[in-house]
Amino acid sequence: MWVLAVLLVIILIIAFKTIKIVKQSEVYIIERLGKFYKVADAGLTIIIPFFDHVRSVVSLKQQTMDIPPQGVITKDNVTITIDTVVFYKVTDPAKAVYEIQSLKKGIEYLAITTIRDIVGKMDLDETFSSRDAINDKLRLILDEATDQWGCKIDRVEIKDITPPADIRDAMEKQMNAERNKRALILQAEGERQSAITLAEGKKEAAILEAEADKESKIRRAAGEAEAIKQVAAAKAQEIHMVYDAMMKANPDDKLVQLKSLEALKEVANGEANKVFIPFEATGALSGLGAAAEVFKDGKKSKKTNSVDSVNE
Numbered sequence: 001m002w003v004l005a006v007l008l009v010i011i012l013i014i015a016f017k018t019i020k021i022v023k024q025s026e027v028y029i030i031e032r033l034g035k036f037y038k039v040a041d042a043g044l045t046i047i048i049p050f051f052d053h054v055r056s057v058v059s060l061k062q063q064t065m066d067i068p069p070q071g072v073i074t075k076d077n078v079t080i081t082i083d084t085v086v087f088y089k090v091t092d093p094a095k096a097v098y099e100i101q102s103l104k105k106g107i108e109y110l111a112i113t114t115i116r117d118i119v120g121k122m123d124l125d126e127t128f129s130s131r132d133a134i135n136d137k138l139r140l141i142l143d144e145a146t147d148q149w150g151c152k153i154d155r156v157e158i159k160d161i162t163p164p165a166d167i168r169d170a171m172e173k174q175m176n177a178e179r180n181k182r183a184l185i186l187q188a189e190g191e192r193q194s195a196i197t198l199a200e201g202k203k204e205a206a207i208l209e210a211e212a213d214k215e216s217k218i219r220r221a222a223g224e225a226e227a228i229k230q231v232a233a234a235k236a237q238e239i240h241m242v243y244d245a246m247m248k249a250n251p252d253d254k255l256v257q258l259k260s261l262e263a264l265k266e267v268a269n270g271e272a273n274k275v276f277i278p279f280e281a282t283g284a285l286s287g288l289g290a291a292a293e294v295f296k297d298g299k300k301s302k303k304t305n306s307v308d309s310v311n312e
Contacts, residue, residue: 017049027093029055039093058093062154065104067111069162072119074127081162082119086111086142092150100149107146111156114141124163131158 021044022028028040032052040054047053067084074080086107090096100106118137119127127134135156143153163171 014049018046020045020047020054025060027058027060029058029093029097031055036094036098056093056097058090058096060090060093062087062089065107065111067108067115069160070112070115072116074119074124075121076123078124078167079164080119080124080127081160082115082158083160083162084111084115084138085157085159086153087155087157088146089152089154090150091152095148095150103146103149103151106149107142107151107153110142110145111138114138124167127161131161134158 020028020040022040022042024042026042028045030037030040030045030047030052031054032048036055037052065086065088067086069081069083071079072082088107090103096103115134115138118134122130122134135158138156139153142156146153
């Protein structure tokens, strides 16, 4: 019985050594007699006991590596601390095992030296504003260097950049001063815009007021002119009516002269600047002139007679 038990144990040991189950997203690096034999993919794999053995189990998943925070000196001699994370994936398991002693250590040391080289060529302000550029340069350099190790660098991200305490205080003061400066500029710009708007409003109001005054004067002058025209037309119509009535009545010369004088009196009392004298009124005016001369001569003769009587 004990022989059967020993045989059963031996069979189980051989089966355990022979049958290998590889998990998904993993591969086995199998060696035969100390030499690389094959890469076993996911699933069931049969190997020869005592001849073959599994050298390493390699994960094909994307992996992350947190690079320890590193002190880096910038171009303007400021020491800053940079915390970085690297995302990578193994593309050739055999190279990842046989081309480098430790893939993770190789990526870590290479990332540290590359960060110091890149950041050392930048000023402090440039490191804060150029994170994307630093990430891209790191990824390209690491990807090119790790290609011979069967590794693909997918992304490199800078998690944090920490300057010294005194530099942080100075930067905060500078930012506060910049905010105050922007606030004062915005306030001054607002006041300037407000003054310009008020001035433009006053200018437009003055223009509109002048145009309204001009329009009012034009309308007033037009109204006065129209009123003068209407008065003149009414007077002319009145004269024509008087003239027509006199002509129909067949008046003698004295009556015509008298009526002409009355018409002239009404016209002269009007608001028009010009007085038009009818032709018929000229005779009456000449008659009045003659009468005035006769009246003057009568007065002179009376004065002469009175003087003569006194002398006697």
